[in-house]
Amino acid sequence: TANHAALIVSDDGGDHWRIGATDSWPIADDGTFRQKPSEMTMTEGADGTILVSGREQDGTDLGHRTQAFSRDGGTSFTSPFRALPDLYTPQVQGSTLRLGNRILLACPGDPDRRRTMMVRSSYDGGRTWDSVDRGTVVTTDWSGYSDMVGIGGSAVGLMYEGGAIDARDEIRFARFTEDWLQPRRGPDPTTIDRAPHAPRAAVLGGAGETDGVFGDALEFDGTDDAVRLPYRDRLPLGKKDFTASLWFRYTATTGEQPLLWMGGVGGTQPQVWLRGEPASGRLQALITVRDGASAPRSASVRTTGAYNDGQWHHLALRRGGGQLTLFIDGTSVSTADVPGSVSRNAPFGVHIGQKLDSRAHFTGAIDEVRVYDRALSDAELTGVRTTNAPVTRDTVLWLPMDRVSGSH
Structure with a gap:
């Protein structure tokens, strides 16, 4: 008992x-x-x-x-x-x-x-x-x-x-x-998170500024660059509907290319991620959930191209209305949602450009990363993609990726 x-x-x-x-x-x-x-x-x-x-x-x-x-x-x-x-x-x-x-x-x-x-x-x-x-x-x-x-x-x-x-x-x-032992290290460089009351996010490995879609973006070297958000109670999405949105640009032809990772890692841990899989010719998003004491379940949705042409592309993942929908440059592909919590049991981290186990890093640039704990409407998503519209309600994280503050 x-x-x-x-x-x-x-x-x-x-x-x-x-x-x-x-x-x-x-x-x-x-x-x-x-x-x-x-x-x-x-x-x-x-x-x-x-x-x-x-x-x-x-x-x-x-x-x-x-x-x-x-x-x-x-x-x-x-x-x-x-x-x-x-x-x-x-x-x-x-x-x-x-x-x-x-x-x-x-x-x-x-x-x-x-x-x-x-x-x-x-x-x-x-x-x-x-x-x-x-x-x-x-x-x-x-x-x-x-x-x-x-x-x-x-x-x-x-x-x-x-x-x-x-x-x-x-x-x-x-x-x-x-x-x-590693000597005690001072604070990492940071970048702003515009979500309400959010602390700044750590910029790891020397990721630096580059030209973005809206203002500047951050460039990742594929070795140790990443952005990591400090943990706060608002970040775990649980059983909620959600929307994740970001811009990316890359030319890699091999390896996992993690764009956004939230939650755990592995086949049984609740998680949400979006990544490029250029060797398989696709982008993929996946959620793994736990519901009650039942075994974990996963659902994934994929594009038919890797979009690794060195141009900026907009990627969004939405959970809502019983569907898990992936949008690439405004075009959608959907699959059935699996009900349950995407943040439970496991260690929890939010990384941009890095897999949670540090065994894969993104090579390329990422701009304007947003997560909401509700399903944005098609019109809201279009506004985000076309004009960087400032949707502020239910914001979990909002990283403009424009500036890095602090020394490397």
């Missing part, structure tokens, strides 16, 4: 034990639940606060990691476990360790599969964590469970599952010092 997480505490060196902090999450009649914190690891911060970091498995809350804090030696939690939507990792055990003014988290960095063992840092006792692009990669091989321990001085020992073929092929040991 519920999922429970608890700390078992000894106050006399282990001779006697008692149940300390507990947290419970009820299971609904339809079999769904918000969280199931498990495989927890504990680290004491410099102020004595205990960070309890756990694996999150199949809950409806966004994210594959969850955490809570105790300020009384494990007797109680300061608040219930909170999932971390934008901490990219698969469903897996992870390990934490305090090192100097950081707390370290070791776990795979791929949000779908157990691969790319990575060490990420928190500088505020675990309340916030470095994004995946700021982490230090131990290996890009398959990798899984881990444990960290201080081994004298400033050295850390990391024992983890890893392998070239499967995450459980071997037990590996790595030794590192703080000097090996």
